[in-house]
Amino acid sequence: MAAKKKSDAKGLPGDPQLRKDLLHSMILQRRFEEKVGEAYALGKIGGFCHLYIGQEAVSTGVLSMLRADDYVVTTYRDHGQALARGMTPRAIMAELFGRIDGCSRGKGGSMHLFDRNTNFLGGHGIVGGHVPLAAGVGFAIKYRGGDQVIACFMGESVVNTGAFHEALNMAALWKLPCLFIIENNKYGMGTAVERAAAIKDLSRRADAYDGMHGEYVDGQDVFAVRDAMERALGIARRESKPVLLEIRTYRYMGHSMSDAVSGTYRTKAELDEYLKRDPINLLKARMLEAGDITDADIAAMEQEVKATCQDAWDFADASPEPPLEALYEDVLVDTTS
Amino acid sequence: MAIITYREALNQALREEMSRDDRVFLMGEEVGVYNGAYKVSKGLLEEFGEMRVVDTPITELGFAGVGVGAAMVGLRPVIEFMTWNFALLAIDQVVNAAAKMLYMSGGQYPMPMVFRGPNGAALQLSAQHSQAFESWLAHIPGLKVVTPGTPYDAKGLLKAAIRDDNPVVMLEGEMLYNTKGEVPEEDYIVPIGKAxxxxxxxxxxxxxxxxxxxxxxxxxxxxxxxxxxxxxxxxxxxxxxxxxxxxxxxxxxxxxxxxxxxxxxxxxxxxxxxxxxxxxxxxxxxxxxxxxxxxxxxxxxxxxxxxxxxxxxxxxxxxxxxxxxx
Missing domain, CATH: 3.40.50.920 (Rossmann fold)
Structure with missing residues (x-):
């Protein structure tokens, strides 16, 4: 899908089908995550689990601009991006349930969704640790003379790690086709960004590297994200140079399932303020206002998504636990044969 | 059989494997223009060019991670640490990334890569430059760890490590690089896991x-x-x-x-x-x-x-x- 700069007759970017696809992708992520929260409360999902609710315009905006042969790597808050990349709700839910039909065969869980079919190179659990991997994928693309790119998602707290600097320095030095995408949801766990980063505009970290383009993007507006991606892809894919996007968004849930939504490190008033710019509501409102979609269309979409999420739950619930012999499988590639 | 040094044996292994398989590349500090801090990579930049013999900034965590990323999408990196003491800065990539990727991806992403460099003490390098990390690294499921003591084993194990589809850690030694021994002219490997x-x-x-x-x-x-x-x-x-x-x-x-x-x-x-x-x-x-x-x-x-x-x-x-x- 290529972004169209020009608006169509309704005054909206893209075409009607594309806009419906974007809305569908975002609603699917929202309802899927709500279902995940429910399953977690029932004990069907264990471990650490980080919901993506509120940030859907980032994943959808970025990933709707990529090609199938591009690469994606991300953090442990990875359910939304996995869905937006086209991984099936069934395989993701089964992974969260720890079942054999999960996308990582029940070995990874919430934080480690992987899918070779969609070049989804994983959710990674060490803050900052996956950013050099993106530089490595960019290096491999250049090594082979390809024109793919890698999109590397990270939370805003990553910009304070050494791994971030080391990776961006090499990506700029070697002109690697990497899109470094900061999802600034304002909090690294419970620590507000201004209490952690000695810089206000995180995209300005790009200024530390000659020739690296950086920009700030409104992460609640999926069209703004797509516009920024079009500019970024022009640089990364066509000029083989890295780009740093700071996409400002907000997480409506706690950091993980054990974290209260508000009350400790942020106020309910702040949360309410950000809820006014819910990315799904903003998109719906624009489409409704332009006559691009009707309330009935949205209701039908919600119904279909609800059924999809229930199907994912049922599938995951019915999928077997991994057999005990799987314990020792895939520690190493078997090289004895 | 020729009598060559441990250093030359490693150099031959790299040259032969890089000639055999164009997915293999060498990356690390001073491996190219400088010909290797210990001259293990002497002449390789000239022979294979800068895309395959890659000088990095002093950034162990970063370039170890670059190796992991490149291995995920099918290249076969050889990551050289100037010493394993410096590799402590990169241990997240060795332990949390390379050793775990196959398992936590349910078998989807093998890590065909080598992390290598000198390990242990040389002479009067004192506390931060004289540590032997065998037990640290051998503790980790998902890694293989080889420790050649002779030129013959150095060449054969490095060739085996490069051909292995798993992350292999190779611990060499500053004090070994000049030691000499018999090394065959013909292609051979030393199997990993055999004493x-x-x-x-x-x-x-x-x-x-x-x-x-x-x-x-x-x-x-x-x-x-x-x-x-x-x-x-x-x-x-x-x-x-x-x-x-x-x-x-x-x-x-x-x-x-x-x-x-x-x-x-x-x-x-x-x-x-x-x-x-x-x-x-x-x-x-x-x-x-x-x-x-x-x-x-x-x-x-x-x-x-x-x-x-x-x-x-x-x-x-x-x-x-x-x-x-x-």
Whole structure:
């Protein structure tokens, strides 16, 4: 899908089908995550689990601009991006349930969704640790003379790690086709960004590297994200140079399932303020206002998504636990044969 | 067979494997223009170009991660650490990324890569530059760890490591690079996971690896002059460990000394002793004795350093102890 700069007759970017696809992708992520929260409360999902609710315009905006042969790597808050990349709700839910039909065969869980079919190179659990991997994928693309790119998602707290600097320095030095995408949801766990980063505009970290383009993007507006991606892809894919996007968004849930939504490190008033710019509501409102979609269309979409999420739950619930012999499988590639 | 240095043997392995497979590349500090901090990569930049012999900034965590990312999408990186002491900055990539990727992806992403460089003490480099990390790395499922002690094993193990579809850690040694030995002209590999009986004798087994192989061989020479003949079992690989080779030797000699470069606590020798007590309990005529570095950071002063290191004299004393001599 290529972004169209020009608006169509309704005054909206893209075409009607594309806009419906974007809305569908975002609603699917929202309802899927709500279902995940429910399953977690029932004990069907264990471990650490980080919901993506509120940030859907980032994943959808970025990933709707990529090609199938591009690469994606991300953090442990990875359910939304996995869905937006086209991984099936069934395989993701089964992974969260720890079942054999999960996308990582029940070995990874919430934080480690992987899918070779969609070049989804994983959710990674060490803050900052996956950013050099993106530089490595960019290096491999250049090594082979390809024109793919890698999109590397990270939370805003990553910009304070050494791994971030080391990776961006090499990506700029070697002109690697990497899109470094900061999802600034304002909090690294419970620590507000201004209490952690000695810089206000995180995209300005790009200024530390000659020739690296950086920009700030409104992460609640999926069209703004797509516009920024079009500019970024022009640089990364066509000029083989890295780009740093700071996409400002907000997480409506706690950091993980054990974290209260508000009350400790942020106020309910702040949360309410950000809820006014819910990315799904903003998109719906624009489409409704332009006559691009009707309330009935949205209701039908919600119904279909609800059924999809229930199907994912049922599938995951019915999928077997991994057999005990799987314990020792895939520690190493078997090289004895 | 040609007599070449350990350094030249590694250089040949890299050159041959890079010629054989264009997915193989070498990355690290000073590997290109400088020809390698220890000249292991001499001439490779000229031969293969800068896309395949890549000088990096001093950024261990970063370039180790670049290797992991490149391996995820099908290249076969050889990541050189100037020393394993510096690799501590990159240990997240070795332990959390490379060693875990296949498992946590449910088998989707193998890691066909090598992390290599000198390990352990040289001479008077003091505390931060003189550490042997065998046991740290061997502790991690998802890695293979090889520790060649001779030029023949260095070449054969590096070639095997590069061809392996798993992340292989290779621990070399500054003090080994100039050592010489016979290396065949023709293509060969040393299989990972196979120990080598470097010397045969029936009185005691010295089980060792890496740089300590030379110490064990020297100790064996001196002991032979006193009529004491020992097996020298060179583990060559410390993960997976060749338990059969250990037990075969101990069942024959009934006595064992385990010699390692690193510290005592949770060292490689502790694992060897565990295998021995489990598999050879009824074969032993004496408790197993370990020889290792003193339990201190490495001092700079010459005499203190010499006292801290495992050496020939300590190894001989240990053998005599298990033989109830002296």
């Amino acid at each position: 080598d009986l470097k010397r045969e004798g029936g009185d005691c087994s010295i089980i060792t690896n890496g740089k300590m192989v030379l110490v064990a061989m020297n100790a064996a020479d001196q002991l032979a002059k006193e009529g004491i003949h020992v097996d020298v079992v060179d583990l060559r690989t410390v993960r997976p460990m060749d338990v059969d080779a250990i037990t075969a030797s101990v069942r024959k000699t009934n006595r064992a000394v385990v010699l390692e470069e690193g510290w005592e606590i949770a060292g490689i020798g502790a694992q060897v002793v565990d295998y021995v007590q489990r598999e050879c309990f009824d074969d032993l005529d004496a408790p197993v004795v370990r020889v290792h570095q003193a339990d201190v950071p490495m001092p700079y002063a010459k005499t203190l350093e010499k006292t801290a290191k495992p050496d020939v004299a300590k190894t001989i004393a240990a053998v005599k102890k298990v033989l109830y001599l002296n």
